[in-house]
Amino acid sequence: MKLSLPSRVGAVALAGVIAVSLTACGSDDPVADAGSPSGGASADGGSSNLSGQLNGSGASTQTSAMDAWRAGFQQTNSGVTVNYDPIGSGGGVTAFLSGAVQWAGSDSPLVNPDETDKAKDRCFGTDAIDLPVYVSPIAVVFNLKGVDKLNLSAKTIAQIFDGKITTWDDAAIKADNPDADLPSTKITPIHRSDESGTTKNFTDYLNQAGEGAWSYDADKVWPIKGGESGAQTQGLIQAVQGGDGTIGYADESQAGTLGQASIKVGDTFTAPSAEGAAAALDASPRDDTRTEHDIAIKLDRTTTAAGAYPLVLVSYAIACGAYDKQADVDNVKAFLTYISSSEGQQAAAGAAGSAPISDKLAADVKASIDTIKLAS
Known part of the structure; x- marks a missing residue:
């Protein structure tokens, strides 16, 4: 496994947005093994003929999980270099809305009109989608x-x-x-x-x-x-x-x-x-005011459900409904599909101790990812 030095996330990256690139990992890497697909092209991880750079930034809570996700994804997609800078949710959302990165990690979904309006501009006239991928x-x-x-x-x-x-x-x-x-x-x-x-x-x-x-x-x-x-x-x-x-x-x-x-x-x-x-999470409803394909959870902090720990965060991957490059469409869809799959969720659980999302929620997340398209 090779781990590169910090690098800038694209020419339009905001000052201070640094991405650490994790390149294709060999099977002797313990992190890669913990989250690696079983070999060959993975249906969850995407086709091995994918290529290019996939840049993200945001929630530092996702750091350990992201290390496992990148390692696992890149084992069967060695042509894609996945960069993620854990600068915090606020910084990640700012970078995403500016177009500096293709997706953001955030411990809360986009909520205020300033964010959602900017997202529509950044996403070529489509809405951004919030996808719950990390529960801790x-x-x-x-x-x-x-x-x-x-x-x-x-x-x-x-x-x-x-x-x-x-x-x-x-x-x-x-x-x-x-x-x-x-x-x-x-x-x-x-x-x-x-x-x-x-x-x-x-x-x-x-x-x-x-x-x-x-x-x-x-x-x-x-x-x-x-x-x-x-x-x-x-x-x-x-x-x-x-x-x-x-x-x-x-x-x-x-x-x-x-x-x-x-x-x-x-x-x-x-x-x-x-x-x-x-x-x-199971005791909490979804936010039914969101746009189509956007999934946000309204956490019930007052639940008394047996065994529940309501001081919980649901961390999201925030992506565009459309991108202007086919490579971005393919890479974003493949990576997000992998991290929300059973395999990706187990990799995160092993690396970060997070709670895998339910099969039903994972299916809904996959359906939302499938709608990401090339901007017209």
Whole structure:
């Protein structure tokens, strides 16, 4: 396997949009083996006669899964070089709307008119489509000396991140952790400094499940001025690791050795898991206001379904309904078909601990991908 140095994503790429190219991988590569098709041209991965560059950028939560997806896809499509820059959902959407990349990864679908209108211009008069391809719990991560396990309700989490609970021995935290030896250490909340779909999912959870303790709308931009922050998932994790009494939020697959709080669901506390994320997704309806072929999930953060972990993110691949080059049409369709297939979803689960989407949802995603066409 060859891994190239960072390269610019096309001549029109925005400043700072860097893509790491993963070229065709041999069978001795462990990542490639974890997500590789079974050999030959794959019906899921596309025809091996595909060629060219396929550029994407966006959600850093998809990084581990994307490594497996690129390796698996390129084993049977060695003529295609897949580039993905995990600059965050906001940066990825901006790059996509500018035409710098062919698809974006985002932890929330396109929602506001500014985005959808720009998408129609970028997509040659067609609508962009949001395709759920990555499902994972968001962990409330913490670093507190002497404390390895922690239970927190959504209301308590909201008060912590709003600065209303400021020490770890606060009565509200003690009530959920009666057997824990909680120190009087100051709490230092860490939030994402960049536009982030993870932030939008986290603030949506606090807004829906926080029992009125969170007074802000769901947003990609952290709504509270000041405080400590980290750029992208890696920066936030490093900031939490770097202090005592810190707390943050991140895709569970990136939590490493940090403590992960169990959140209150109904009358029980549930730890983050792929199974819990899948149960929360199954308990949530789709957004029926979307355009045809666009698939967005309206996550129910207040579900009390058994085993559900409602602090979950659904990360999307955002693509155009039409492209002006046949190579882009073919490459985008083949790659997205692979990552949403059972094979691609299992590769992501193995690499990132994500929850595979259901067969029914995968079939709907495939039907949407099949509509991508050459612009007329």
